[in-house]
Amino acid sequence: MGASKILIIGSINMDLVLRVPYIPQVGETLLGSSVERVPGGKGANQAVTAAKLGADVSMLGKVGGDEFGGPLIDNLRQAGVNTDHIDLESASSSGLAVIQVNDEGDNSIVVLSGANDLCDLSYVTAHENLIKEADSVILQLEIPHEAVYAAVNLARKHGKTVILNPAPAPDSIPDEVLGKLDYLIPNETELQKLSGQTVDxxxxxxxxxxxxxxxGVSSLIVTLGSNGSLYVNANESFHVPARAVKAVDTTAAGDSFVAAFAVGLSEGRSVPEAISFATKVSSIVVTKAGAQTSIPERNEVDAFV
Structure with missing residues (x-):
């Protein structure tokens, strides 16, 4: 059986990662210890994860005509992602994320959208055939929301598995969109914002x-950081604990979880098995620095105990 076809529609960024002893407060000046350029963006992180895990991955997204655009596409291609439909917008800058990572591995992130803002409704609808050819479609919210919602509608129209990682969390998502999702995968902060309830x-x-x-959401998987994850649907719920590892950098942990879960499902695993597989992958990711630089190859995941 050939690898399942996964389509990622989303953001492509260059991450500037600053190592700091702690996250500074408002008005505070802090000396960092290093800076590194690492390919990132939630969409690209998920695409690289799925490709490294062995899935047949294509991506829709855009980069700018600056010094980062070409290398960002090359990096995706080298990871095994089909980049044929990624556009380079010569008049725009590429997406940029400034990430502060403290000594405990926690982070704070500021994102400048750049070319990601040009992943608009017309761009997504022009690639309906790519959605039609996929088995599952993964989306986030670092590109214009109307484009994401159109992709959800097209994926549902063609009977695809639809997974939305609602990050960054908006104030709300239309109920008609929520009702077309197979899986919504928020973290605690995103769940709190979308539900209007305290999550602690x-x-x-x-x-x-x-x-x-x-x-209308069919199923939710709430990622809880060091507390693992929680699966909830209308009939059942269960908690999956995290693996005990020393966290170095949590950047891309959530992205790798989402993509690994999709790969697990595509390989015929049950939902609990797919969540367990995703937990293993994200556990490896947090032990390494950077976004895509921390994503493991499949043989590393299979050997991980």
């Missing part, structure tokens, strides 16, 4: 997830 425990995450189930 597994129990409160479950209650908040039920608010979104009532709006």
């Amino acid at each position: 425990s597994i129990a409160s995450a479950k209650d908040a997830a039920k608010v979104l189930l009532a709006k």
Whole structure:
């Protein structure tokens, strides 16, 4: 059986990663220890993860005509991603993320969208055939929301598995869009914003997830950082604990989880098995620095204990 076809529609950024002893407060000047350029962007991170895990991956996205655009496409291609439909917008800058990572591996991120803002409705609808050819479609919210929602509609129209990682979290997502998702995969902060409820425990995450189930979402997987993840649908819920590892940098942990879950499903795993597989992948990611530089090859994942 050939590899399942996964289409990622989303952002492509260059990350400027600053190592700092702690995240500075407002008005504080802090000396960092290093800076590194690392290919990133939620969409690109997910595409690289799925490709490294063995899936047949294509990506829709845009980069700018600056010094980062060509290398960002080359990096995706080298990871095994089909980049034939990624556009280089010569008059635009590429997406840029400035990431501060502290000594505990936690981060804060500021994103400048650049060419990602040009991934508009017309660009997505022009590639309906690519959506039609895929088995599953993964989306995030670092490109214009109307384009994301159109992609959800097209993916549902063609009977594809639709996965949305609602990051960065908007104030709301239309109920008609939520009702067309197979899986919504938020973290605690995103779930709190979308549900309007405080999320500070597994129990409160479950209650908040039920608010979104009532709006039409089929299933939610809430990523809880060091507390693992929580799966909730109308009939059941279960908690999957995190693996005990020493976190160096949590950048791309959520992105790798989303993509690995999709790959697990595409390989015929049950939902619990796919979540367990995704947990393993993201556990490896947090032990390394950077976004795509931290994503493991499949043989490393299979050997990980």
